[in-house]
Amino acid sequence: GEDGLRFQVDMVAAAREGGLRLIGPNSMGVVNLHAAMGMTTNAALEAPGLIPGPFSVISQSGTALGALLSRGQARGFGFSKLLSIGNESDLSVGEVVDFLVDDPDTGAILLFLETLRRAEDLALAARRAYAAGKPVIAYKIGRSDAGQQMAVSHSGALAGPDAAATAFFRHHGIVRVDTLEALLETPNLVSGLKPATGRRAAVMTTTGGGAAMVVDRLGLTGVDFAVPPASVVTRLEGLGIRVGGSPVIDVTMAGARPDVYGPVLADLLTDTGNDVVICVVGSSAQFRPDVAVQPIIEQGGGDKPLAVFCVPEAGDSLKALAVHA
Template identity: 50%
Template sequence: MHSLHRALFQPRRIALVGASSDPKRLTARAQLYLRKHGYQGDILPVHPREAEVLGERAWPTVADIPGTVDFAYILLNTPQVEGVVEAVAAKGIPAACVLADGFAEAGPEGAARQSRLLATAKRAGLRILGPNSMGVVNLNDRIACSVNAALEADSLPAGRIALVSQSGSMMGAIMSRGAARGIGFSHLVGTGNEADLTAGEVAGLLVDDPQVDAILLFLEAIREPRHFADLARRAHAAGKPVIAYKLGRSPYGAELATSHTGALAGSDAAAEAFFRAHGILRVTTLEALIELPALARAARPPAQPKRAVSVTTTTGGGGAMAVDCLGVAGIEARAPDAAAGAKLDAAGIAHHGRLLDLTLAGAKPDRVAAAIDALQAAGDTDLVLSVIGSSAQFRPQDAVAGIVRARDAGGAKPVAAFLVPQADASLRLLAEAGIPAFRTPESAADCIRAWCDWQAPRAAAAAPAVAHALPARPDEADARHLLAALGLTSPFAVLRSPQDPAPDLRFPVALKILSPDLAHKTEVGGVRLYIPDAATLAAEAAAMQARVAAAAPAARLTGFLVQPMAKGLGEAILGFRRDPEVGPVVLLGTGGITAELFRDVTLCLAPVTEHEAMAMIAEVKGLRPLGGWRGLPRGDLAALARAVVALSRLAAREDIAEAEINPLIIHPGSEGVTVADAWAVPAG
């Protein structure tokens, strides 16, 4: 096992720097909890004035502790932390956790303090958890080195699920929710500010731990995405699902964006693409974070999931809720097919519609088992969901017996349960049996949707370099030259003044003002369409120059762009963005001036392959008619896919923050695509 893993999760000697002899104080909790929950190693309180702290021998400084120390929990106030980190580093302690806040989250002064702390640690090879971290808990080895109040509980169920949380308070909240229903954890870690150790790197240390079967992530941000990518790849190879709950909508978005892409590709959408690309299951409800591991550990989804389930119920209303919530999540509850129907007929179970209602037969275990067994024979579903009513609350053994019996019979599909009443005893029984169980229809749908979405981590596509210089302040013509270097060419010409001769282009043409300062030209009168001839072009250019100068006097005007009018079957927005959290992403959606209004878009980590580009096209509702929907003419979607691939190659250009084509006109048949408007934003 990695030496850092041993220091963090299996320390034999723990220094508690700043431990309090007053058991009512926060800084006494770590020592109290370590002993309360059975830690067998050496607890080494550090206190400048006390010879003994809560029954343990204390030491005046870290340097005074005899022998080696595996882990230090620094419990001091913020101003004292820097000096103690120096002492911890000098002692040769491999890992330390900092409880105090007031660092990077507290403004420039705190950020500078955190930077100094990290520099000190790095010089000595000391790894830091936090600052602002509530510590580390390893329940299987009975190590509760944390100040989280949830550890006041007399007993904590150990299990095989690890939680890495950027929120310290959520460590205890999630642990207590799991304990209430018999779900135990192996490890719980609060990463806090992540000045050094990130959630991805800490979780990566747990992949090879034999006590861990699944890893949960409670995230506010994605820091150091390479750590998450490495974690996900190794966890997938080890057969251990990684499940994320991420909150925090991006502060970037429309407010700071210079293009539609920036407004549409907010960090949450980029995070969604990141999780999908790396095979990390994402849930949207807190219950699902706790409930999904049982399903993900029980079975990988089919190679080609049908996104459909069979539902049997002993309560019509509860079953209908499940069907409804599943539908909202994009999962269809399907009526039994011929194979399932034949087995139901043989068992004497009536069936019709999407919901197999056993209400009149009650929750008799043999009937429930027979119904589940029959539904497992269906060839068009991925999973069987059993919805149980009041019996789950009042007769837990009987309520779950049929589900367990059907699972043990070894059917072809995983079996899960949604318990409609508050039925903690039944939930615990199902947890002990390793059967996925859901407390609400919303979390059931969230879990099943995430499970169906689950894929292996994608292999990164190649991103060959694009050798084309982009000016520091590019206008649209500069952006189009960059696109041409990528292979995306459409005819255009540049006029530097209204007096320039008309270009050799097919009329009618579109005329647009050129400026590095105007991403949205229409709003300042900088676009004119269907100009019929050269004389009109000259007149329109002169009028446009005066109009835009009046509307945007601070904008630098660099000329005019002229291009032939083009008409296609549809329009798309195609964008590239270097997301501040996850890195380069490519965006595709319905285009034009309503792109931000409808937000009909999909994102993928860049670069992408043509296969991935075609999958993106299929996800955009507004582009579906171009696939020949209901006999409509087909658009050149192959050319659109090639355009997506081409723009995604900007991932290799660290000097480009954003680029966009909006709209990209899609022509019929195999007539290609036309760049109608382009924009590029240099990085930095």
């Protein structure tokens, strides 16, 4: 109520006078995995066995922070600093992003947002992050009317039209994702990379049926499919495999051979005819990680985004891929 708000304003003023900055109210705490430091009221943030890594998270929802942490942990995702920012009476999301741009333990910054408060702070910080090569990736709710209403009642902030948020993110180089899961899948894909200049995807697969699913989905997003380079066409012709007529490079007929998979993948990663390489891995992800998963791990982390979809359930392979990304 009004008394609470007056108390909040007084408290922030008093803290400022004393040279302190405040996080909250409604913060569930702060965790620094590299310093093994945690101050939190959220059970999930106390989970043992968390893996330190390059990804820092700022969340306006404490629950979402806990969810990201527990889901990320299950797939070997490495976290750096985690902040439940609360209602931003003093420190804003943008100010913390700005701080993380200079943090050597932070390689990418993940945001869970219910609303945009003090957007000018965030705009400036996002541009600094972009210049520093640290991707800022945001999942923001409030896309539907019901979601906006809910965000307002939950965080007390005013919500603007969602299209404005999309435009804001795009303008300031922030990657917007559409699901909570994508907030965990995107960082490894774009970390350390500038946004791709084109939208030509090369798809390599060990399963025709699995690739058909991926191509169908990608087609809906409007990507272009890259023509395979001559080196790949020749290499596979030698094994009796014809490629080029389909949007994918299907090496299934070569059998389960890492000595085929690795060189084809290397050709695609150096080919200037595509902007991103997507590997679809079939049952070998589950039973024979040496066939495709191992070459992918060895060759990932270069100058080009390399995405992987394991068609079967393959927790161990996903963890190995996450750790080595």
